[in-house]
Amino acid sequence: MNAGPQRPPWIGQSVERLEDPPLVAGRGEFAGDINFPHQLHMRIVRSAHAHGRIVAIDATAARALPGVFAVWTAANVGDVPPIDFREGSIPALDPYRQPVLATGIVRYVGEPVAAVFADDPYIAEDAADLVALEIEELPPLLDVQAAPEEFSPGHPTEAALIRQGYGDVGAVFRSAPHVVALELAIGRHSGVPLETRGVIGRYDASRGILELHGAAKVPHRNQELLSRMLKIPPSAVHVYESHVGGGFGIRGEIYPEDVLVCVAARTFKRPVKWIEDRREHLIAANHSRQQVHKIRAAVDVAGTILAIDDEYFHDQGAYIRTHAMRVVHMTAGILPGPYRVPAYRAVGHFRLTNKTPAATYRAPGRYETTFVRERLVDAIAAQLGIDRIDVRRRNAITPDELPYKRPLEALGENIYMDTGDYVGLLDKQFASIDWPALKAEVNKRRAAGELIGIGVAMYLEKSGLGPTDGVRISVDTSGMVEVVTGGASLGQGFETVMAQVAADALGVDYRKCRVIHGQTDRIAFGIGAHASRATVMTASATHIAALNLRKKALDVAAELLQAAPEALDIVDGEVVRNDRAGGASISLGEIAQNLAPGKKTLGGREPGLSAEGWFKVDHQVYPYGNHIAVVRVDEETGGVAVERYFIAYDIGRAINPALVKAQIVGGYAQGLGGALSEEFIYNERGDPLAVTFADYLLPAVHETPAPEVLLREDYTTPRNPLGIKGGGESGITGVGAAIASAIDDAIGIPGAVTQLPVTPQRLKAILAQRKRQQ
Amino acid sequence: MKPAAFRYHAPKTVDEAVALLAEVAPLDGRVLAGGQSLVPTMAFRLAKPAHLVDINGVEALDRLAVTNGKLVIGACVRHATFHRPVCHGPLGQLLSEVVRHIAHYPIRNRGTFCGSLANADPASEWALVLAALDGEVVAKSVQGERVIAASEFFKGIMTTALRDDELLVKAQLPLLAPDTRCGFYEFNRRAGDFALAAALAAYRLEDGKIVEPRLALGGVESTPRRIAEAEGVLAGAEPSDKVFRAAAAAAAAAVDPLEDSVNSAEFRRDLVLAVARRALERAAA
Numbered sequence A: 001m002n003a004g005p006q007r008p009p010w011i012g013q014s015v016e017r018l019e020d021p022p023l024v025a026g027r028g029e030f031a032g033d034i035n036f037p038h039q040l041h042m043r044i045v046r047s048a049h050a051h052g053r054i055v056a057i058d059a060t061a062a063r064a065l066p067g068v069f070a071v072w073t074a075a076n077v078g079d080v081p082p083i084d085f086r087e088g089s090i091p092a093l094d095p096y097r098q099p100v101l102a103t104g105i106v107r108y109v110g111e112p113v114a115a116v117f118a119d120d121p122y123i124a125e126d127a128a129d130l131v132a133l134e135i136e137e138l139p140p141l142l143d144v145q146a147a148p149e150e151f152s153p154g155h156p157t158e159a160a161l162i163r164q165g166y167g168d169v170g171a172v173f174r175s176a177p178h179v180v181a182l183e184l185a186i187g188r189h190s191g192v193p194l195e196t197r198g199v200i201g202r203y204d205a206s207r208g209i210l211e212l213h214g215a216a217k218v219p220h221r222n223q224e225l226l227s228r229m230l231k232i233p234p235s236a237v238h239v240y241e242s243h244v245g246g247g248f249g250i251r252g253e254i255y256p257e258d259v260l261v262c263v264a265a266r267t268f269k270r271p272v273k274w275i276e277d278r279r280e281h282l283i284a285a286n287h288s289r290q291q292v293h294k295i296r297a298a299v300d301v302a303g304t305i306l307a308i309d310d311e312y313f314h315d316q317g318a319y320i321r322t323h324a325m326r327v328v329h330m331t332a333g334i335l336p337g338p339y340r341v342p343a344y345r346a347v348g349h350f351r352l353t354n355k356t357p358a359a360t361y362r363a364p365g366r367y368e369t370t371f372v373r374e375r376l377v378d379a380i381a382a383q384l385g386i387d388r389i390d391v392r393r394r395n396a397i398t399p400d401e402l403p404y405k406r407p408l409e410a411l412g413e414n415i416y417m418d419t420g421d422y423v424g425l426l427d428k429q430f431a432s433i434d435w436p437a438l439k440a441e442v443n444k445r446r447a448a449g450e451l452i453g454i455g456v457a458m459y460l461e462k463s464g465l466g467p468t469d470g471v472r473i474s475v476d477t478s479g480m481v482e483v484v485t486g487g488a489s490l491g492q493g494f495e496t497v498m499a500q501v502a503a504d505a506l507g508v509d510y511r512k513c514r515v516i517h518g519q520t521d522r523i524a525f526g527i528g529a530h531a532s533r534a535t536v537m538t539a540s541a542t543h544i545a546a547l548n549l550r551k552k553a554l555d556v557a558a559e560l561l562q563a564a565p566e567a568l569d570i571v572d573g574e575v576v577r578n579d580r581a582g583g584a585s586i587s588l589g590e591i592a593q594n595l596a597p598g599k600k601t602l603g604g605r606e607p608g609l610s611a612e613g614w615f616k617v618d619h620q621v622y623p624y625g626n627h628i629a630v631v632r633v634d635e636e637t638g639g640v641a642v643e644r645y646f647i648a649y650d651i652g653r654a655i656n657p658a659l660v661k662a663q664i665v666g667g668y669a670q671g672l673g674g675a676l677s678e679e680f681i682y683n684e685r686g687d688p689l690a691v692t693f694a695d696y697l698l699p700a701v702h703e704t705p706a707p708e709v710l711l712r713e714d715y716t717t718p719r720n721p722l723g724i725k726g727g728g729e730s731g732i733t734g735v736g737a738a739i740a741s742a743i744d745d746a747i748g749i750p751g752a753v754t755q756l757p758v759t760p761q762r763l764k765a766i767l768a769q770r771k772r773q774q
Numbered sequence B: 001m002k003p004a005a006f007r008y009h010a011p012k013t014v015d016e017a018v019a020l021l022a023e024v025a026p027l028d029g030r031v032l033a034g035g036q037s038l039v040p041t042m043a044f045r046l047a048k049p050a051h052l053v054d055i056n057g058v059e060a061l062d063r064l065a066v067t068n069g070k071l072v073i074g075a076c077v078r079h080a081t082f083h084r085p086v087c088h089g090p091l092g093q094l095l096s097e098v099v100r101h102i103a104h105y106p107i108r109n110r111g112t113f114c115g116s117l118a119n120a121d122p123a124s125e126w127a128l129v130l131a132a133l134d135g136e137v138v139a140k141s142v143q144g145e146r147v148i149a150a151s152e153f154f155k156g157i158m159t160t161a162l163r164d165d166e167l168l169v170k171a172q173l174p175l176l177a178p179d180t181r182c183g184f185y186e187f188n189r190r191a192g193d194f195a196l197a198a199a200l201a202a203y204r205l206e207d208g209k210i211v212e213p214r215l216a217l218g219g220v221e222s223t224p225r226r227i228a229e230a231e232g233v234l235a236g237a238e239p240s241d242k243v244f245r246a247a248a249a250a251a252a253a254a255v256d257p258l259e260d261s262v263n264s265a266e267f268r269r270d271l272v273l274a275v276a277r278r279a280l281e282r283a284a285a
């Protein structure tokens, strides 16, 4: 062995983020910071009506305003198709796609109707105010449970009926000793990144390349989609990710504005910049979550679940966007969560309404179904008079049942839970928080008259969406490592994590690794950052690529040092003998020099010290966790104060525990919003009422006590080389469920909470009803 | 979120300011104080004033003094000034308690006491203070100066007795007797938001009985005001949970609550029960 002290691996250390120096020094580059000479600024004229027929659009005054370059309506983009689904055409759903500018009909307040292009953003907004829209109002459809209407001739507003299930549910219900039934609603809310959307289209006429700057999340997917829609070869479209101030699933999809800046840049031969404002963001970017579930469980006398039957209504809003049926379909697949459900039926109504279109938001389908399922489990406990923890213990899948195949689907693959111990994690959490003491304290305060309660939720996550990821790593002649990925960073520490993984395999300092992501001109393939996939997929590919590079480096070094490759190791970027101290060594930079084209040492090898690595999976991985909330209810005002919050999560392997915890804490804060305060409400005319941060209530620091996180690495997964499970969504998944359960407990009414968010008004109504019944 | 074009004026003296206002008020000119309400409204283009008369550089408007038994608050005195008591006795204490409920720190560093009055949001804490304590404002225009009592000043949601060409130069609050007990309570959905209901209570005790009771509500009706029915319950009574509940019930019965798409009138009326009683409890504590 080499005599020098062995450095502990980078993986597993909470090292400082590589991303931070430019960000804290104000040298970041977000979409708003990107400017090109001669650029135009785009402003969108949006529908003020939820539903109506466009009678006339008069842009004469707007066009006449000095500084205005052009005003477009649907007529100017007649050759641009509606926005495609990410995975391509789905004939049954194609009629519901959104045109880039409203064509004939407007279907939600906020829908783009015209686009103004001007020399500066002020003039663009002045001109947008001058565009006169004449719209003949049509009755809006706002209630997802109301009878479907016609979306367009021959196409009902129920775009699809989703069915997933197995077993003879009807027979089980007919013979079951107990049936527990609930109707539950999740409010419409969404991810609200502090950086609103922003895109800059640029046509490089010198090279014939269309560029989209300000991309996020899925740059390569968007390159494909734009290429398909605009009928230009993929190699002539390049998409560039810059710094991204939060994505949460909603940012980085292709929206009308992204297409418009591209088409306009190509048409005008001038760069076109669009920065979304906050009001626009709240009415134009994807909403999410709104569902109503009518769910029943058949149970035996001991509280064992025999079957679950769920009929749900998914409020999609006005169009079907890039995700197509992803959320509504996954809802059915993921609902059973960590429990054994012998027979199961889910029927989902995928319905359009006259609201902002919906799609994925952090933990799509899981936030909703965890609320629904955990409400159901609490209700089983209440109805049968069994302890709610006992019901969970009884029904949770045990380690010896894993891996567990469930004949349901999520994201196009069968659910196949890998490793874990769901009840075991709950016990570890109970031990870490001293559960009996917590219960005793809460009981004491309740006995003294306080409305205080504890809520519990268990959940199953899914992460690491495949199918594949590739990474190319090269070392330059100075020894600096470049890791080129098709991944993306939304601010989560992607670069640091990839650097840690590459550094361990290569034997270099992680600070020597520069990680490139989200640049379609640097690597041909990539699936980006979503579905808690980045660390599982891209880090696995990075690991493999780094090992390939290591092999090549050692192979060359062996020749140069006249040693067997097995006798060599890489320490701090130097190839050294691992069998004795001292002696000759060679740096990775020198090896790179020796591999330059034309060098004698090159021999028959490919030039350059570089390698690729590909990682493929058949199945996602299924991490899991529990949330426990302690809340206090103010009986007189209906206010809810979260006093303590506990999250336990098994991530398999944490590359950087501090970053994982940061993801969990951030998700939790967003989860609280959906549980207590954030809601896109509409009046009966379909006007959105939450259009500023004064009405759309994000929880702030006062409302968000720091959660206590128990991060475990007990069950790695065999499905990737490092045993990683994802964690990007785990902090949010259980919040709605745990808060609802805690409020029930605080007010002493099992099943009281049937709707999120639990606003003071709604809670007062529940309490008033209790008073009347007393 | 880009405001429409406007012309910007930066007068140096009050006379210049009112002269400018006389000129631009008919052309939709407005005073710019801390900008914490006006600027967001302009960014949303809900307001498109053609002229802004910025009073931040006007000399002497940042003055804060106690004169003739009154706390005199100049037009450019910022919310943050009140973080620490600005005068001895219960008034300074009360203001330092109330100010913590106004928005957030950066906003308090910029927003002004008088701007809040001129803006007249029904839930403005300072407007509630002015109404509860029967303060007054001094308005000035080229035609001269006039003093307007709180009860005459607030006319409705975001409307006051100020004329467009008038500058609110200062607000005046009476100092409170040293044995005055004050309590403030507000309910909102997030710290720093405008209150859904707020109450300010003040009274003195003589022989264990409540005298000079004041109970005012903000955020409940279109303007903040004292609620005589509740004060009637308190006057002469000994402070007790029962009395406070009765006063709160009288207040709840007396108000005509605002209603919006989220908050029903009944919900607000219900909140009055809580905020009025809690303000009284705090006064008694």
Ligand SMILES: Cc1cc2nc3c(=O)[nH]c(=O)nc-3n(C[C@H](O)[C@H](O)[C@H](O)COP(=O)(O)OP(=O)(O)OC[C@H]3O[C@@H](n4cnc5c(N)ncnc54)[C@H](O)[C@@H]3O)c2cc1C
Residues within 6 Å of the ligand: B030, B031, B032, B033, B034, B035, B036, B037, B038, B039, B040, B075, B101, B102, B103, B104, B107, B110, B111, B112, B113, B114, B115, B116, B118, B119, B121, B123, B124, B125, B126, B162, B166, B167, B168, B169, B192, B193, B194, B195
């Ligand atoms: C996020 C947020 C939260 C907030 N929360 C609260 C809260 O909880 N409670 C609260 O009370 N306020 C709140 N505010 C408002 C804040 O207190 C403002 O500072 C205040 O309402 C207006 O004061 P200003 O000096 O900023 O006035 P400006 O915004 O400059 O002006 C407001 C209006 O008053 C007029 N005006 C101002 N000064 C004068 C004058 N001297 N003479 C004549 N007209 C004048 C202006 O022309 C304008 O119409 C909040 C603001 C924000 C942005």
